[in-house]
Structures are given as C-alpha cells and as structure tokens.
Amino acid sequence: MKAIMNTTRSIAFSMHVFSGALLISMMLIIIADIVTRTIYRATAGSFDITFFGGIELVSYGLLFMVFFSFPYSVSRSQVIVDFFTEKMSEKLKLMLSAFYTFCFGLLGLAMTIRFIIAVERVASSGETSQDLLIPMTYIYGITAVATSMLAVRGFLVGIEQFFESRNM
C-alpha cells in the first residue's frame, strides 16, 4: 500500500511540475504574441513574425495546467469554513477531511468517465480545435488522464487520512 501511495504521489508531483512548466509557457506565449503583434503594427505590416493560434494555446494550456495541478493539491488547496467546528476534536476533523478527499476522488472518477465518453464522441465526428486544428480526441484524452489521476489521488489520500485519524 505504501509503495502505491508513494508512486501515485510521485506521479502527481511530476504532473504538478509539468503544470508549472505550462504556466510559464502560457506567460511566454502571451508575451510573444504581444511583441510580434506590436512589431507588425510598428512596421506597418512589412515585418511579419506574428503567429497563429496563440489564444488557443493559452486556453488549452490553462485547461491542462489546472487539471494537472489538481491531483497534487487536492487535499491542501481547499477553502473550508471552520468557524462552526473549531472545537471539534482533531480526530473527527481528520475523519471528515478523509471523507471529503474521498469525495473528490468520486468527482474525479465521474469526470473521467464523462471525458472518456467525450473522446469516443469526438473520435467518431473527427472534431478538431478551431485555430490549430488539433484533434479534440487528444485534448479530451489528456484531460481524462489528468482527472483519472485526481480520482486515484482523491481515493488514496482519503484512505491515508482515514487511517491517520484512527491512529490519533
């Protein structure tokens, strides 16, 4: 069990690192878009190094950045109202947290199922993205991989927290 936990944590961390790379890439793509556009305008169109599909790259970059960072941050990036439960025992708090993290696993699973169905749907229609004509199967497929990891992490971290609470 410990080995599985460690392996999934490592995979989730790798996805988190990839998510960070996407964040920086998004920033650089926008800067490149602005710079090339400004040069184009300044030279009245005689020097054109503008590129196509910047908005699409950033949009899908954002999608992957968010979904790839979810598995690693599922238990720590949550906002809770603890005003009414401040005096609750730490054990009970951790048990509740375990249950809710497990629920995130269920949410991840439901999204994965839907994204797999979406992959089948767009594969039959041959749908592509608007600007860069990227097959949507890839985009939905990669998203499904990320949400499946959210499901796995949600379940495993939930179980881990549950056992932790029993040992308290």
Place this chain on the structure above:
Amino acid sequence: MTASVIGYICIAAMLLMMALRTPISLAMAVTGFIGFTAIVAFKPAMSILDSGPFETLSNYGFSPIPMFILMGVFASKARMSAELFYSARTLFGGWRGGMALASVSSCGVFSAISGSSLATAASMSRVALPEMLKHGYAPSLATGTLAAGGTLGIMIPPSIALLLYALITEQSVGKMFIAGIIPGLLGLGLYLLTIAVVVALRPDLAQPSNKTSLKEKIVGLKGMLPFVLIFSVIIGGIYTGLFTPTEAAAVGAFCALLIAIRRGMTFRDFTDAVQETLFMSSMIFFMILGAEIFGYFLSVSRISYTLVEFVTSMELAPMAIILSIILLYMILGCVMDSLAMLLLTVPVVFPLVLAAGFDPIWFGVISVIAVELGLITPPIGMNVFVIKSVAPEIPILEIFKGVLPFVVADIIRLALLIAFPWLALALL
C-alpha cells in the same frame, strides 16, 4: 415539488455542508449536481461534468488569474516589499505614526501589482510588523494597520476579485479595473486618515521615528520605482490598447520576473514561486469548478428569477435592495472566504441588481468592498489570521481591536460610493 423549492432545499443543504467543514468547492459541486439531477435528470447532470469544467477551464478569460498570482509571488521573492516599506518610511520621516502610514501606503502600492489581499498582508507584515513593534508601536495599531492595509489588494487594480466579478457577470475586465482605481485610492486615503486620527487621539500608541531630510525622501522614492514601472506598464498598456486586460496579467508577471532575476532570484526561489502560484491557483480553480456545476443547477432551478419576482412584488426601494445585499455580504463575510462568496452569491443577486436599475460595474465595486470587509471582521477575518501567523505572540483579540477603526473607514467608503456612484464610474 417545484424547481424553486428544490433549489432552496439544495442551497440550505449546501450551507449545512459548508458548516460541517466540507470544502466550499465540493459543497457547491455536490449540491449543484444533486439539485440538477432532481430537477432535470441523472444523465444530463452527468453531462455537465465534462462540458462545464472543460468550457470553463479552457476559457481564455480565466488565464489572468494564475498570472496575477504569479506576479505577486515574484514580487515577494524579489524582496520588493522590504524596499517599498523602507522607501515609504523615509517619506513619512519623523511623523508620529509615520511607520503605520508607511505600512498602509506600502500595502496600497504593493497591492497595485499583487491582486491578492492575503499576499499583500503576508508580504508587508513580514517586513513592517517587526519594525513597528521594535519602535514601540502598540501591537493593536501595528497589526490592525497591516491587516486592514492588506485588504487594499482586493480593490486596487489589478484585482483577482474584480476580474472574477467581471467574468461571472460578463462585464468588461478593463472597465472593472479602471472603476476600481478611485475607490481603491479612496480606501488608501481613508486608511491614512484613520491612522492620523487614531494617533492624534491616542499618541501613546505610536512613537515618532527619526526625521528625514528632503534629499533622503527623494532618494528613498527609488524603492517605489519597480512598482510604478509594473503598474504603469499594466494600466498604460490597457489604456493605450497595446494589449488587452487579459494579456496585461502575463506582461505584469513577466516584468516582475525580470525584476526578480535582476535582483538575484535563485532557481530555487523561482520554482518555489511557481509552486506557490499553483497551490493558490488550484484553490481558486477548485472553487470555480464547483461554482460552474452549481451555476447549471441555479439556472434550471430559476431561483434568481423567483427572487427577482419576489422582491419586485414587495415593491422595495432600489436602495433597500442594495443595502440588504451589502448586509448579507457583511454577514457572510464573517464566516466565508471572499472569492467563494463572490462565486456563490453574484449569480443569484446580479439579476436582482440589474432589475433594480443599478450599474453593473458600480455594483461590482460595491460588492467587492463589502466582501473585502469580511477579510478583517471577526470571527474569520482571513487577513487577521495572516498577521497572527507572522506574530503568534500577539492575541487575536488585540488584532481585531486594532482593525476596528479601519472597519469604520471601510463603512464610510461604502457609504460614499453609494451616495456618489460617479466615484467609481468617473474614469470610465
């Protein structure tokens, strides 16, 4: 059972779940999903689990959120906050309460490139709080000043809260940012006035610092240069049409990165900044995801519509509607996170505000200030807890005591903006 009744039951269930420590994003997603299933059917409810998150998270309009966070984190890593504080401190020189004035001014300037109240409070308190305490400031004044000063980040553009409001209500992000400038500066001015009044009434709370010469003051302004540069690039770029408000976030983050590199930011600092940004962004996007699912449910439950009908039938004066909404925000703000509150309530109350004939941009400013109050009011007051984490030895009650005059200042600001809406709309 009608759709509206199911809607009210689900909202009650969601609030109960939140009270039981359910993460806000999960509470919204679960009740939204169950409510949608009850009103429509299970299969369509399942289909919103792909279309909803996919469309929202691949929405180009949301890309500034991680960028603005990144910009603020880079600024912190570049230790720009320390330089800013010392610069402001030189400016206020030997005035009694000068360091408190410098702290609030620094918070105002820092928030102009941070976009986040918590980041502003955390960055500035680490620098300014030890200095104020060392120079004999009363802990209540020192901590209250910084907790309140941090809230300036939610209004002075670029602001994540204003951005979110614009995206939820489909308003222009650029106009929202521009509308935040005067109310933000008004807030800063009122906070400075509050400190002056408090110190005049209770001189024992703050000791005067060493006087500084005019030359020192001018040289000291150097510390504000990076902030002025980034802010000018962002607002100037938007104003001149060189780039869109959405792109401005990336430009700001890039400028902050260049300044941080020039100041010797290590690769370790860089990766830490990216990691911190990802955690904060995930927190916001988890809530956006939940709010998206909840939003589908809200539209099929027709709650907003019945609410508008109900309020119209009561023939309430438009001002009574606004005051009720502000009161609701102030109460919710006591127990709930500010961004969560916006995501949860704006879709419900916005049609009501439009029906009452108010300007949506003006209401955005008003609601963000009302939400901001929640950051410093007991018992939650997130900014207060940020300060507490920096100075654990100071009792929480002492911090809330110090914050109280600033709460009054915020209420005055709200009253001024309600009485004179042009304050928010003048620059548009």
